[in-house]
Amino acid sequence: MSISIGQPVPDFTASATGDTRVSLADLQGRQVVVYFYPKASTPGCTTEGGDFRDRKDAFDAANTVILGVSRDGLRAQENFKAKQGFNFELISDKDETVCRLFEVIKLKKLYGKEHLGIERSTFLIDAEGRLAREWRGVKVPGHAEEVLDAARELHAAS
Template identity: 85%
Template sequence: MTLAIGQPIPDFTAAATGDTTVSLSALKGRQVVVYFYPKASTPGCTTEGGDFRDRKADFEAANTVILGVSRDGIRAQENFKAKQAFNFELISDKDEEVCKLFDVIKLKKLYGKEHLGIERSTFLIDAEGKLAREWRGVKVKGHAQEVLEAAQALHAAG
């Protein structure tokens, strides 16, 4: 399935940190940033999560919820969240249901070996549950700020 800008995102429900379950439908009326990262507690993912953490108040002011997603188990996600003091929930997507919905599982090369993994990607969903923006093959530096500016512009336009 290919997601297109302006199209509704199919609802999903997933296990998240804080002993919670996240449903997209339950967040209707708020904008949602769903960012996918390859692996909890790795350098790039730690930096990216920290950048979102440090801008959370600004995202909140723009009526925007932040959700991080990786294939790590819930315990790894809880440890990552606690260690980095992330102030938003992380989704454990071991069965890749959410990853497949957003089509972020790609063939990657690491040390000359090919494997399937998460392509660092971010999606901004509007308050109606429609895809507003997407970023694929994300470079961490400056990314959270760019997403924040898009969320603020979307909120202002709404």
């Protein structure tokens, strides 16, 4: 089942850092950025998370919640969040429920070997719970700023 732009995103509930359970339904009325990254504490994922962290006040001003998602366990997510000073929650999606919902598990190649992994992707959900924008195969430099611009535009239009 594929989620298309303008369509409602099915509700999901997942374990997250800060001993929380994140539910999309609980965030109704706020815009939500859900960004998927391959692995906690790796260079690209650290840079991407830092870019979102450094813009959190601006995302807040645009009525937008940031959620990071990877298949790492909660302990790895907690350590990553603490070490990098992330000011938003990270979802542990070990069973790939959220990853499958957004179809971000792709066949990847690393050192000539194929494996299934997360394709770096970001989704912007509007305040009514509909998919507003998506970015797939994300390159980290400038990405958080591009997402912030889209969040600001969406918020201004609502």
